[in-house]
Amino acid sequence: MKADKEGVLTGNHFLDGDHACCEGAIAAGCRFVAGYPITPSTEVVERIASRFPLVGGIFIQMEDEIASSIAICGGSWAGKKSMTVTSGPGLSLMMEHIGYAAMTETPCVFVDVQRGGPSTGLPTMPAQADIMQARWGSHGDYEIIALAPNSCQEAFDLTVHAFNLSEKYRVPVLFMLDECVGHMTEKVVIPEADEIEIEPRKMTNKKPGEYLLYETDDSMVPEMVHAGEGYNFHITGLTHDERGYPNLTVDTQAKLVRRLCDKINKNADDIIMYEDFHLDDADTVVIAFGITSRIAQHAVNMARDEGKKVGFIRLQVIWPFPEQIIRELAGGNVKKFVVPELNLGQLVLEVERVVAGQAEVVSVPHAGGTVHNPEDIYEKL
Amino acid sequence: MGKTDTLNKTAEVRTPAENPVDKYLRMDRMPHIWCPGCGIGSTVNCFVRAVEDAMIDIKKLAIVSGIGCTGRVAGYMNLDSFHTTHGRAIPMATGVKLANPEMNVVVYSGDGDLFAIGGNHFIHAARRNLDIKIICVNNFTYGMTGGQVTPTTPQGIIASTMPYGNFEHTFNLPFLAESCGAVYVARWTAAHVKQLTKSMKEMMSKKGFGFIEIFSPCPTLFGRRNKIADGLEHMIQFKDKCKIKKGASAKEATFDPDNEIVLGTFVNTERKTFMESMNDRYEKVFGPKYVRYGEE
Ligand SMILES: Cc1ncc(C[n+]2csc(CCOP(=O)(O)OP(=O)(O)O)c2C)c(N)n1
Numbered sequence: 001m002k003a004d005k006e007g008v009l010t011g012n013h014f015l016d017g018d019h020a021c022c023e024g025a026i027a028a029g030c031r032f033v034a035g036y037p038i039t040p041s042t043e044v045v046e047r048i049a050s051r052f053p054l055v056g057g058i059f060i061q062m063e064d065e066i067a068s069s070i071a072i073c074g075g076s077w078a079g080k081k082s083m084t085v086t087s088g089p090g091l092s093l094m095m096e097h098i099g100y101a102a103m104t105e106t107p108c109v110f111v112d113v114q115r116g117g118p119s120t121g122l123p124t125m126p127a128q129a130d131i132m133q134a135r136w137g138s139h140g141d142y143e144i145i146a147l148a149p150n151s152c153q154e155a156f157d158l159t160v161h162a163f164n165l166s167e168k169y170r171v172p173v174l175f176m177l178d179e180c181v182g183h184m185t186e187k188v189v190i191p192e193a194d195e196i197e198i199e200p201r202k203m204t205n206k207k208p209g210e211y212l213l214y215e216t217d218d219s220m221v222p223e224m225v226h227a228g229e230g231y232n233f234h235i236t237g238l239t240h241d242e243r244g245y246p247n248l249t250v251d252t253q254a255k256l257v258r259r260l261c262d263k264i265n266k267n268a269d270d271i272i273m274y275e276d277f278h279l280d281d282a283d284t285v286v287i288a289f290g291i292t293s294r295i296a297q298h299a300v301n302m303a304r305d306e307g308k309k310v311g312f313i314r315l316q317v318i319w320p321f322p323e324q325i326i327r328e329l330a331g332g333n334v335k336k337f338v339v340p341e342l343n344l345g346q347l348v349l350e351v352e353r354v355v356a357g358q359a360e361v362v363s364v365p366h367a368g369g370t371v372h373n374p375e376d377i378y379e380k381l
Numbered sequence: 382m383g384k385t386d387t388l389n390k391t392a393e394v395r396t397p398a399e400n401p402v403d404k405y406l407r408m409d410r411m412p413h414i415w416c417p418g419c420g421i422g423s424t425v426n427c428f429v430r431a432v433e434d435a436m437i438d439i440k441k442l443a444i445v446s447g448i449g450c451t452g453r454v455a456g457y458m459n460l461d462s463f464h465t466t467h468g469r470a471i472p473m474a475t476g477v478k479l480a481n482p483e484m485n486v487v488v489y490s491g492d493g494d495l496f497a498i499g500g501n502h503f504i505h506a507a508r509r510n511l512d513i514k515i516i517c518v519n520n521f522t523y524g525m526t527g528g529q530v531t532p533t534t535p536q537g538i539i540a541s542t543m544p545y546g547n548f549e550h551t552f553n554l555p556f557l558a559e560s561c562g563a564v565y566v567a568r569w570t571a572a573h574v575k576q577l578t579k580s581m582k583e584m585m586s587k588k589g590f591g592f593i594e595i596f597s598p599c600p601t602l603f604g605r606r607n608k609i610a611d612g613l614e615h616m617i618q619f620k621d622k623c624k625i626k627k628g629a630s631a632k633e634a635t636f637d638p639d640n641e642i643v644l645g646t647f648v649n650t651e652r653k654t655f656m657e658s659m660n661d662r663y664e665k666v667f668g669p670k671y672v673r674y675g676e677e
Contacts, residue, residue, distance in 0.1 A: 031480075032476065032479065032480045034472075034475075034476065053663045053667060053671060053674075054667065054670065054671065056672065056674070058479050058480070058659075058674055060475065060479060062472060062475070062505075063472075063501050063502060063504075063505040064501065066468075066469065066472070067469070067471075067472035067475070067501075067502055067505075068472070070465060070466065070469040070472045070473045070476065071472045071473065071475050071476035071479075072476060073465075073473060073476060074445075074463070074472070074473040074474065074475065074476020074477040074478075074480065075476040075477070075479065075480035076476075076480075077461075077463070077476075077477065078443075078476065078477040078478075078479075078480035078481035078484065079480055079481050080480040080481075082476070082480070096466050097466065097469070100465070100466055226481070227443050227461040227477055227481055227484055228440065228441050228443075228461065228481055228483055228484050229440075230440045231461070232459050232460055232461060232462070233461055233462070234407075234455070234456055234462045234463075234464070235462075235463055235464065236456065236464035237464065237465070237466060238464065245407075245409075245410060245456070246456060246464075
């Protein structure tokens with residue numbers, strides 16, 4: 001399906017990442033946003049508030065992030081593509097509803113423009129320290145999808161993609177900018193609406209009575225219905241059966257939780273997205289994402305100029321983690337992985353897990369507040 | 382024969398197919414989890430009859446509950462129904478209503494859910510005059526978690542986390558609702574089924590943020606600790622102590638178990654809803670290029 005023309009600002013723009021993210025959401029068909037102001041994410045909702053009245057959308061500034069994060073679940077079940085936007089402290093408040101959205105299989109997008117933490121931390125300065133929280137922050141076993149753009153163009157493109165993935169897999173998708181990408185301004189090209197691919201919501205054709213809310217086929221993703229269509233559906237965060245009714249048994253729990261995880265993990269190949277450079281001859285590979293990937297790219301170029309065999313993987317999707325390519329490289333000629341990130345070593349844990357001792361894994365941590373110097377990364381190559 | 386008259390014929394044995402409330406309930410989920418003597422079930426009965434009396438299109442009726450014994454109401458209603466997280470029924474309802482303004486959205490939840498953990502959401506939804514209806518079953522305790530103190534527990538009452546008697550000030554919910562801007566505010570008990578049904582119908586037929594508080598017995602966790610033998614005795618106490626007052630002010634609706642307790646409709650007024658205010662504002666700013674949201 002192609003994007004609806006209404007709202008797509010086709011043309012060349014000079015936008016910051018937050019504004020580009022807003023345009024991506026509108027192009028993706030998002031028409032319900034509930035949010036609460038927090039630096040450095042506020043520009044996203046400010047632009048939404050000014051753009052929505054004329055594109056048939058509805059924005060509400062809720063009383064807090066707890067409210068925002070459940071309001072979008074309501075919005076989604078009532079038929080609108082829905083999004084909320086926040087930064088670290090707000091993301092912490094949203095955790096219960098990330099779990100709720102995962103459990104109820106509610107398509108929705110959580111935008112997190114990352115700043116320094118813990119707590120109030122560095123409101124106006126960058127970090128990439130919510131990576132593990134994004135993955136593990138709500139209680140229980142579940143899977144989400146997380147993306148990280150490294151440019152304003154990608155803040156647009158990957159926001160559209162974030163909505164598409166959330167619809168396809170009926171899962172909350174976290175869209176993780178960092179303050180740098182959120183606040184820097186670059187050229188952004190917004191294509192014609194008919195060049196923007198949109199994943200339609202997987203609605204059922206079955207009639208009420210024939211339809212079960214959580215019945216699935218091989219895709220493991222159930223078909224959806226909306227409020228007001230006469231299905232009298234029930235959703236709950238309790239462990240539930242195919243009808244959506246609470247069923248607090250060991251078997252139902254196992255079946256449900258495994259499916260919620262499997263529908264993401266077994267489709268990881270379809271979801272994972274990364275760019276790679278110079279992997280063919282590499283004995284050292286840098287893995288980075290977001291703003292750090294742009295500094296890492298510079299460090300890799302410096303090393304290549306000197307004839308060092310350095311490759312580079314730039315993650316666009318962080319969760320699910322691209323295990324396979326890293327495992328293959330570790331089992332091949334790669335002797336060393338270098339992982340710079342704007343935190344004290346989060347994603348590197350995942351690299352270590354996957355590499356499992358087959359190669360050296362070097363962390364290049366940074367507590368946040370600014371970005372690495374390319375030399376910090378270059379020295380490790 | 383009026384609808385409410387049939388309510389009094391509980392002794393009559395009917396097969397499920399004959400009971401007019403059945404079609405509103407998920408009979409495949411019976412028996413429910415509520416204890417004998419609990420008042421939640423009778424409030425649901427009143428609600429169903431009110432929905433029928435108000436001739437609401439049930440296809441366009443959604444019910445949202447938080448977590449708790451009352452929070453289970455959504456699960457038993459044969460409607461689009463949302464069992465949410467603890468305290469968050471109102472923001473969920475906000476999302477449903479704003480995303481599909483055709484829906485009539487009712488929040489049905491407990492006093493702890495709506496006024497302890499969820500208090501902030503209540504305040505702001507009322508302030509916005511969001512067109513949703515709130516039904517609070519106030520059993521003066523956290524039933525689901527075993528009888529802890531809530532913001533509505535009267536002073537002196539024993540609760541599992543107030544073993545020497547509650548010493549905190551008790552919330553006056555109607556007064557709170559009125560001061561936040563609710564356009565309909567009433568209080569009844571689970572023993573006042575006729576008045577409650579009528580009041581629910583009145584609220585459901587209105588636009589804007591409506592609120593009904595219903596006192597309800599919880600024999601298992603409230604009564605047992607406070608020398609109230611069973612649900613029936615608590616219902617009789619309600620009948621004795623509570624006085625229906627016409628035109629009473631919500632300010633009078635304090636809760637002091639030793640004194641008379643005021644029931645009735647405290648507020649029944651009109652005010653622009655969130656959506657109406659939004660549409661009027663945008664229309665003023667954008668002129669005819671603005672398409673009023675949610676109005677066909
Ligand atoms: C975030 C969170 N905190 C605590 C709980 C535990 N909990 C479940 S129900 C409940 C209290 C419900 O009391 P009330 O709203 O008065 O409803 P009742 O059970 O009395 O009908 C609590 C504290 C929870 N489920 N979620």
